[in-house]
Structure formats: C-alpha cells, structure tokens
Amino acid sequence: GFDPDRVSELDFKSLVHPEDWPGLRQAFKDAVTSPGKQMPAVRARINNAGGQCREMEGTFTSMLRVPGVTGVVLSLRDLTQLKAAQSELHRLAFFDPLTGLANRQLFRDRLNGVVHRSRRSGEPAALMYLDLDGFKRINDTLGHDAGDELLKQVAEWLRGCVREEDSVARLGGDEFVVLLSRVSGTEAAGKVAETILRRLCQRVRLNDHDVGVTVSIGVTMIPHDSEDVGTLMKYADLAMYRAKEMGRNNYQFFTPAMNIKAARRMLQQEELMTALQEDRFVLHYQPKVDLVSQKVIGVEAFLRWHHPEKGLVPAQQFINLADETGLIIRLGEQAFRQACIQVQALERAGFESLKMAVNFSVRQITDTGFLDLIRRVVTETGVAADRIELELPAELLNEDPRMLRELLVALNDLGVCLILDDFGKGSCSLVALQQLPLDVIKIDHGFIRDIPYNVSATDVASAVIALAHKLHLTVVAEGVETMQQLAFLKSAGCAQSQGNLFSYPLDEDALIGFLIRQYEKPLIS
Template sequence: MKNPRSIVRVTSIIAGVFAAFVAIIIPLGHFAVSYQFLLGSLDAQADLSSRTISRIVSDNPGMWKFEQVRLAELLELRPLQNIPEQRRIIDLSGNVIAESVDRLLPPIASMSHDIYDAGQMVGRVEICRSLYPILSQTVILAMVSMALGVVVFITVRTVPLRAVRNAYSSMQESEARYRSLYESMNEGVALHRIEPGNAAFTVIDMNAAAELILGVKRDHAIGSDGAAIFGEKINAHLPDIIAAAGRSETFSFEYQLESITRVLNISIFFPGRDSFATLIEDVTDKKKSEEQIRRLAYYDVLTGLPNRQLLQDRLDQALARSARENGKLALMFIDLDRFKFINDTMGHAYGDLLLVQVSLRLRDCIRSTDTIARLGGDEFVILLSYMGEELNAAHVAQHILEQAAMPYDLGTRVVTTTASIGITIFPDDGLNGQTLLSSADMAMYAAKERGRNMYNFFSPEMNRKAHERMALETNLMMALERNEFYLEYQPIINVKTGMVVAVEALVRWDHPELGRTMPGAFIPVAEESGLIVALGDWVLRTACGRIKAWTEAGIRPVRISVNVSGIQFRQTNFVEQVAKVLAETGVNPNLVELELTETSLMENADSTVKSLFSLKELDVGIALDDFGTGYSSLAYLKNFPIDRVKIDRSFIKDVCETPDDRAIVEAIIALARSLNLFIIAEGVETSEQLAFLQARDCDEIQGFYFFRPMPEEKLLELLTSK
C-alpha cells in the first residue's frame, strides 16, 4: 500500500487533470463553437451582399462606384440590425466605395467575398464583427470553470467519488449554459446527420430561432427527415452539401420554403464527417426591399408602367434583335390632347386618375410582346416588336385613338380627351433608340398641328422643319436682347366721321438674315416656347411708351390697341404686369386697349372674369378679337366687362357674296348692340364691304381699303395732316 504522501500525490495529479479539464476545455469549446458560428454568419452575409452588389455592377458597368448612396443603403439591409457591424465595399485599388460603420471593440473577425462584373473581379465586400462579446462570455465561463476547477481539485483530492459526481453535475451545468447561448442566437441553427447512402439527412436539433423561421416545433423536427422540414427540393442540394463536407468547405444557397412564403439563406458547416450544421437566415424582407428598389428604378409609380430607363433597355434589345433578323419594329409617341387644361381646371387628383385609366386602355391595345412606357406627364411610348408592315402600326394607332376618345369615368366627374400619336419605323427612320424617340416626338407634334386626335408617320421633312424651328426659337431669344423687333401701326377708322380714332400695334421682326418677318412666321413658335410672355410685355411697354410720347408732342390722342396672347393673359401676374407698365410709362390708361381672343377668354372662364374686372379697374379698354371664330358661352360673354367686339376678317371677306357670312355678321352686330358693345370690323378691303357695314351701323372699320400697317413716321404724318 502506498504511503499517504504518494496517494496524496496521485490524487492531486488526478484532481489536477479533472480541474484542468473543467477550467480549460469548457471555455475553449464554447469559444471555438461560437467563433465558427460567427465566421459562418459573416461569410454567408458577405456572400449574399457580394452577389446582390454584383448584379448592380452588371446593370451599371463603369458607373457603379459613383452610386455610393444606393450601395450604402444596400449595406444597411442586414438581418441583425441590433448587432454592431462594419460593412465595406472596396475596389481593386483598395479604395472604400461605400461603408456602413458601427463602432466595434477589438479584437475583430472579418470575412469578405469578391464582387464580379461579367466574371471578372472588380472589388470585394467585407463584413466585420467584434469578438468582444464571445471573448466576454468565454472569460466569464473561464472564471466560472476555474472556480469550478478549484472545487473539483479540492473535492477529488478529498472525496474522489464525490468529485466525479460534482464533475458530472458541472458538465451538465456547462451544457445548459452552452444551450442557453445556442438558444439565444438570432440566427436559426439546426444540426443534421447524413444518413447511410448519402440519400437523405435527419434533423438532430435546432434552436428557437430556427423554429420561428421554419415554422415547425423542435420536438416535431428532431428525428424527422430533412425533406419533411425544408421541403423535397432541399434534396437537390444534398450532393453539393456532401461534396463540400468532403472538402471541409462552407456551402451557402438561397432557398424558397414550400410550406410558407419565406426566402431563406442557408449556410452549411461541418462539425463532423457524417453530420453538418445549418445557419438559417430569413431574407424575405430583404428580397422585398430589393424588389421595391428595382420597381422604383424601372417602373412608373403612378401607373405601374415601365419608365424611360426600362423602355430604353427593352428598346435596345428589340433593336439588336430586329437588326439580326432583318426585321422591323415601330415606336409610337403618344400625347394626350388638352390634358394640361383638364389637369389645371379639375385638379391633379383627377389628372392622375385620368392617366391611370389611359394606361389601362393602352395596355389593352397591344400584345404581350410589346412594351408600353410612361415617360412623364401625359406622354406615353409604345414599342411594337416583330412588326411586319407599316399598315399594322397604323391599325394599332387607330385602335388607340378610338379607345382614348371614349369617355372616362373619374368617379364624380366624366371627362373626354383624345390622343395625338407619332410613329417611327426601324430601320427606315433611324437606327438607334434616341433617334427613333426624337423622330416619333416630331411626328406626334405634326399630328397635333394637323388637328389632333390622329396619328402621323415620321418623314424627313419633319426633321428639317424641326431644325428650322429650333433655329428660329434660338434667334427669337437673341432677337429680344438685340432689339430686332419693332412695331407697325394699322389705323382704325370711325365709320361715321371717317377719322382715325385708334391704331392697332403690330409687331414685326427685322431678322438679320430673312429681313422683315411677319408675325405668322414667329408668333406660333414664341407661344410654344413660352417666349411670347416676354415678347408680349415688350410690345405692351413699347406701345404705351409711344402713345405717351405722341401726346406729349401734341399729336392728336388716339386709342392704341395691343394684342395679348392667351398664354400671356393666363400668367398669374399679368394684371400686375400691366399695372406696372402703365405706371412706368405714365400713359393715360384710357388710351390703351387690350385685344384678347374669345378662345383664350373661355379657358377657365371663372378666373377670366376676375382678371378682366381687375384690368377694368386700371381703366384700360378690352376688346374681344376674332369674334365668331372660337367657342363662346353667352352666359359668360354677357358677364365679361368688354368694351368692343372685333368681327373676324374671315366673315367680312365674303359678306357681300355669301348669305351665310352676311347672316353671321348681322347676328354679331345685333348681339353686340344688345350688350351695348362697340363694333369693329377688320379686314375691310372693298367699297362694297364698307357700304354693307355702314348700312348696319358698324362703329369702326379696319382694313386695307383704308390703310395698310405702316411705320411710326407715316402714322404721325397721317395724324397731323388735315
């Protein structure tokens, strides 16, 4: 029998071994398992982010580095928002393109995955997470284990059997702590065993997060076939899992659950040759966010139609296909007629409802292989692929016109509108998308000029006219700065006295190349471009300044009439601008008369009445120009504070030969008399016309029979002559 000292020594060695096992193996085991799970999680997230960003790089090659905001938003999309992470996107030069930085305590673990563009690496995604929480837990476990080791050492030295029991109990407690950590993980974790023959796998265990993600109870899952939990399709990945296990590699893939609508990112780890662990992340919300971002990038929010960017992509593909197959395609540019008027008078809410209904009708007019896109406002584009003949495009356009012209029920209102369509054909009208879109736009404007509610095919003549119009618009802008405009004046005669009682100010353009240019050549362009506002202000200011100068020079005062464009009249500050001109020029307002067409007055008639009464408060006269050529509502007309009505020259021209024109002129004179308005007839060119108007008591006459428009010098000679 060994002496007590030997027994104490042997017992101490055994106790030391047990104590060391308890004090070292438990914290090290916890650290190893936690560290592996951490690396697996980082690797899986880095892999998912790299694949997502690679798709963005492929969509925007060469430009992806400049989309820092978008890339940073993608980095913020992570499943574990409550765990600090550093996420960075780094290019091949080591430059940080985008990052999402949380403060991390050292030491730090990181994983990265490469970003590819068409199979070529262009950068990498790096994700870092602090090891401090794991180390803290390990230190705590180590302290507990060391204390436990001391107890084990003392107990084993004194009572070996009690030491064994205490060690077993400590191991159970340690396993409980490990289980607590295992269960508290945010990622789903499941353990599996590969069955003999490698044909299936069985679930051994799973934590609470896996239960929540998979929608299955642990008791039901343990011992079940993996396919019963994940779905039969999971077995398709089993060969890859087993192959990766043989190489001790991590294997990750996205998986759609069959039982519930969830998208999972599954990472595989290999604790043993015949078993593996899965780290399960629910990426459903991330997928929805990615889809929402994609829709915002490629689809119109209001109508759900493809936007300009997606249209351009599909157009490029269709052009490439048509070029390979020597085929044709058609591009239609569609613009709603009078949409701005509807939108302004009824409100943007009704305008949006109208656009949605129009988009639905347009969808029904095309095939599933065609594309309809909304460029913005009331502009739509339709791409007709695999078109055989131009006649087919015409049939589609006619069908669209018929559908667009039908009434629209907007709930509390019913409105009607029409469409103007421009059509271009590839390859006849252009070989690239930009040229075809531009040509279709020109053809659409040609359709509007022809009267709207029609379609028009592009022709080279349109391109020439478009360039001429652009040049004219540019010259118009410079003409105001260079003072190339000037006024001529056409006298207006009092029928009874034969005296000049007024003049109409008519703008002319001394074009540096074309010379004296009449208004019909440039006024329409000025109105379309918006330059008419500045030009109209110049005409009014100049006319007021001249009449002021004439009266100060002792010239017999006459009324001066100035034409006002409907666009100029609808400016919110028009009345204020007239008041400003009157004040700055010092002209007598009673000598100033503004001529407005009935069409411009009838647009938003309620607002027109307010503006007209505000003008009358300034003591200026108001004349209704081109009366009878537009559309008038007598209910409004009688409420307009108008001084004079001008009978349009189109009625005067054949008044002596055509009974219809004679009846119209007599009706206009009778109507004006009943409303106590003065009457001016314009376009009088013959003595017969003059006699007819004199017999009907017309007040004033204007036309070539008396005087053509003349420069200021000749007008002053006329006014001062006896």
C-alpha cells in the same frame, strides 16, 4: 416564430416552397457526404409560423462527429427585407413612380432589343411618341394633383390599347411612348394609333371639373426609318410635333422632310432668341375707325421682326414658333411695354383719346404671371389703363370657365378694355359671352373677306352684329378692304372698322402723319 420545444414535431417539407425543396434536400445530402467541408450557400422560400413566405439563405454544415451535436446544422438568415429593398430599387430605377409604366431608361433598353431583333429578322416594328394636348393648362388651372390623376388615367388607357408583348412608357411630364414590337406595316401601326386616339379622346372628371383630353401622336417605323435608338426617338418626336401643327388630336408618320423642317425650326428659334436679346422687334399700328364720326379712335399694334437679312418679318411667320417654345412670354411683355410707351408718345403729340389694342395668345393669357405682367407694365409706364385694349383669342373661351372669369374680372377691375378677337372662328360659347366682362367683339376677317359676294358670310356678319347689340357689346370689323364691305357693315349697324381700305399697319412716324391728315380730311368719302 415557432415554439423551439416543438421543432421536432414540424414537417419541414411542408414549410418549404415545393420548387425549392429538391435543392434544399440535395444540399443536405451533399453536406452529409462531406463532413467538415464548407458547403455553398443555398436559397429557399420557407413559411414562418404565421404561414408567410420568407426569403431565406443559408448553409448546411455536417457535424455528425462533433460531440453534443452529432447532426447536420442548417444556419439560415432572413433576406425578405433585403429582397424587398432590392426590388424597390429596381422599380425606382426602371419604372415611373406615378404611373407604374416603364421609364425612359428601361424603355430605351426595350427599344434597343426590338431594333436588334427587327434588324435580324426584317420584321417591322413601330415607335409612337405621344403628347397630351393642353396638359400644362390643366396643371396650371386645376393643380398638379389633378394633373397627376389624369396621367395615371392615361397610362391605364394606353395599357388597354396595346398587346402584352408591346411596351408603354412615360418619359416625363405628359410625354408617353408606345413600342409595337411587331407590326405588319404602316397600316397596322396606323390602326393602333387610331385606337389610341379614340380611347383617349374623351372627358374626365378632375377636381369637380370636366376636362377634355386629346393627344398628338408621332409614328416612326423600325427599321425602315432608322436602326439607331436615339434617331428613332427624335423622328417620332418630330412626327408628333407635325401632328400638333396639323391641329392636334391626330397622328402623323415621320417623313424625311420633317428633318429638314426641324433644322430650319431650330435655326429660326436661335434667331428669335438672339433677336429678343438684341431688341430687334418693333410695332406697327393699324388705325381703327369709328364708322359714325369717320374718325380714328384707336390703333391695333402689330409685331414685326426687324431681321438683318429679310427686313421686316410679319408676326404670322414667327409667332407660332415663339408660342410653342415659350419665347412668347418674354416677347409679349416686350411688345406690351412698347405699346404702352407709344400711347404716351401719342398723347405728347396731341392725340390724347386714342386707344391702343394689343394681341395676346392663349398661352400668354393662361400663364400664371399674366395678370401681374399687365399690372406691372401699366404701373411702370404710367399709362392710363382705360387707354389699353387687350385682344383675346376666341379659343380662350374653351379654357376653364372659373379660371377665365376670375382673370377677366380682375383685368376689368384694372380698367382695361377687353376685346374678343376672331369671333365666329371655331366654336364659341354664347353663355361665356353673356357671363364674362367683355366690352368688344371683333368679327373674324374671314367673314368680312367674302362680303358681299357670299350670302352665308353676310348672314353671319349680320347675326353677329345683332347678337352683340343685344349683349350690349361694341362690334369691330377687321380686314375691311373694299367700299362694298364698308357699305354693308354701316348698314348692318357695325360700330367700328379697320383694314387696308383705311390704312395698312404703319410705323410710328407714318402713324403720326396719317393721324394729322385724317383731321384735315374725312377717311370715308
């Protein structure tokens, strides 16, 4: 960029980076003393006419005895773009492009280095595996752009929670890892985990929505738990899943028992997949009674696994695993289809007015294909939509209000009955109760169980029934097992009830027999 006619006026030293000037000068001296010899390449940072630093590489050639030259020639080529390209390739190979954190490959290299150092010195280190709670739901409801913004924010928060010598990496999706290169012990590692929980447990604004963020953390100690990089990653992951099982938004240290549990979990997951393929799941049905007419007005479907060795396995023993692994989507469709077919079987048997209630988890309901699933199965089975009741878990009210309202309105337009299950369990928005197109609420069986011996339980049940009446909602009490409970519910104005007092969940044949008998004699005497 310089004027060739004014090269002789340039102060070469001022153009060369101070650190590179000695080497450049020495290379010149070597060339002067070695006429005609090919000199090694030399690199230097040299400013151009605009004052910008360029990465240069070249060689000196002594041509002092060459007529017309009589000097030392320096030939340079500009490596700036090549160096930038190499730097970008390095960044892409070892850093996450979204957050700028180290990626899986670079992190494993760093973890390997810390393991070797810890093994030699005996000084402990700690590995943490972090997973954002409910991130998939944010992606599905607010879009991937909002999810990306959240991940970048989380990366910044994590950087601020650790020391400069520690490492933070993103493994993919919403999975992060933190490597504490030196810690005094488990107590110090726990304090860092608590710092991360406090920092990340807050609300962020994404696409005009306030979103709550929490994280589950698994911690494994180096070298106490293992000196193998792959094993340490596995142990931290197992501890993180334990944190999720303990209610999320907490941290757990790895214990050997987790390894045994993980092996059992993998075996059960394989068994679940096989059972799905072999259609080993059946439905049992618990009658629901109208407390005024004392007649059965519907049934609730309960899923059972027909295990070849254990017999009938209740849903409580496998439904959480199915939900966590995603198998719940296929399993839920299978169960819903079976329930719709059973409605038609009951009609052919002469029970034309009974309704069928089917339970769904938050993961199923927030799946993008849930509405299409309900429409498709209702259409394919030919069941009347008003004979179907969808039981929705109370924690669903913590989801994005706009998304939830759109979904429930669409389901309501389809003609199905919407039941809010386990009301009173956990936090529940009364505003949502008023704004959403719900038809029925079910009082959580935990309150029913303590009636009439627990005054608090009876007060809550009475308040829920009164509130439901104000909102023009039908109230169902589940888990009724004693005549005292039943007497209280009738006096409080509860409309419907179900529980072992009336009947345990029955298979298809037993249900038909029960329905025939209840027409001959009242259920409540």
